[in-house]
Amino acid sequence: MQARKLSFIGAGNMPRSIISGLVNGGYDPKLITASNPSTPKLDALSKDFGINTTQSNVEACEAGDVVILSVKPQIMAATCADLIEKTSLDGKIMVSIAAGITTDRLIEMLGDYDQVVRTMPNTPSSLSKGMTGLYAPDSVAQSDRDFVAHVMNHVGKTLWVKEDSQINTVIAAAGSSPAYLYLFAQAMQDEAIKMGLSKDDSRLLVQQALLGSAEMICHNPDLEISELRAQVTSKGGTTHEAVRTFQENNLEAIVSKAMQAAVARAIEMSSDF
Numbered sequence: 001m002q003a004r005k006l007s008f009i010g011a012g013n014m015p016r017s018i019i020s021g022l023v024n025g026g027y028d029p030k031l032i033t034a035s036n037p038s039t040p041k042l043d044a045l046s047k048d049f050g051i052n053t054t055q056s057n058v059e060a061c062e063a064g065d066v067v068i069l070s071v072k073p074q075i076m077a078a079t080c081a082d083l084i085e086k087t088s089l090d091g092k093i094m095v096s097i098a099a100g101i102t103t104d105r106l107i108e109m110l111g112d113y114d115q116v117v118r119t120m121p122n123t124p125s126s127l128s129k130g131m132t133g134l135y136a137p138d139s140v141a142q143s144d145r146d147f148v149a150h151v152m153n154h155v156g157k158t159l160w161v162k163e164d165s166q167i168n169t170v171i172a173a174a175g176s177s178p179a180y181l182y183l184f185a186q187a188m189q190d191e192a193i194k195m196g197l198s199k200d201d202s203r204l205l206v207q208q209a210l211l212g213s214a215e216m217i218c219h220n221p222d223l224e225i226s227e228l229r230a231q232v233t234s235k236g237g238t239t240h241e242a243v244r245t246f247q248e249n250n251l252e253a254i255v256s257k258a259m260q261a262a263v264a265r266a267i268e269m270s271s272d273f
């Protein structure tokens with residue numbers, strides 16, 4: 001696929017993860033520009049990945065064929081208003097990674113410019129183990145959809161959803177979920193420390209168990225996740241007791257409530273911003 005110039009408006013954690021995955025995956029850093037009001041994050045991006053940087057969003061926008069709006073949802077409207085006032089978007093594909101900004105709202109923020117793709121990536125993108133959900137309105141050509149997916153495929157796997165609202169499910173299941181898994185990992189590490197192991201040894205046990213379990217899911221697509229669990233759970237054994245404890249304490253209900261809370265917040269954000 002022919003390379004295009006990419007610009008990131010906002011240079012925080014998420015764009016850094018994507019840029020890291022892109023450059024490490026062979027994307028030419030000279031084709032990438034990022035903007036941010038302050039310089040420390042830009043300096044780090046320039047030093048670590050050799051990309052172009054600027055403190056001007058307008059300059060970054062003008063440098064890109066594909067412009068990835070990577071600011072916090074709260075300032076998306078003001079950021080877009082500034083861009084459309086000071087420069088032309090003609091011919092550009094505008095991509096949002098923001099949670100809780102619907103595609104219709106994004107088009108509105110961009111002065112009815114409808115060449116937009118809404119995406120929802122996650123931070124493991126920095127290791128090219130990311131998961132990105134994508135949605136685009138009918139106005140976006142297939143070649144442009146393919147290019148945006150091609151960019152995000154540099155940093156992991158991609159999944160197109162058919163409706164804008166399904167991006168909220170992507171948020172709950174993949175955008176936010178690394179934090180749930182870190183919470184779980186942290187709780188396990190803390191308990192192993194209480195049981196007498198060092199912090200490093202506890203972390204090693206937990207990280208390798210999570211990594212191996214994720215790989216088991218990936219490498220056994222024909223097995224239900226519940227079957228993988230059954231393989232660990234010897235009758236009358238230790239796992240049975242631990243899983244029974246989770247289930248008696250409603251782990252599934254807690255996960256359901258937490259995912260619903262993420263979706264509810266995304267919906268709330270779409271009316272707030």
Ligand SMILES: NC(=O)C1=CN([C@@H]2O[C@H](COP(=O)(O)OP(=O)(O)OC[C@H]3O[C@@H](n4cnc5c(N)ncnc54)[C@H](O)[C@@H]3O)[C@@H](O)[C@H]2O)C=CC1
Pocket residue numbers: 009010011012013014015035036037038041057070071072073075079097098099120121122123175176
């Ligand atoms: N962190 C995550 O796991 C994920 C974040 N997102 C989305 O990514 C977006 C960015 O999130 P993070 O990178 O985590 O936030 P962050 O807080 O790390 O970065 C925000 C950046 O925007 C910069 N900024 C502030 N005002 C600006 C302006 N007027 N113009 C340009 N840049 C400005 C800040 O200096 C900061 O570097 C959000 O919309 C969030 O919803 C999406 C998926 C996952």
Ligand SMILES: O=C(O)[C@@H]1CCC=N1
Pocket residue numbers: 099171175176
């Ligand atoms: O917490 C958030 O709002 C962003 C979106 C998904 C992950 N972080």
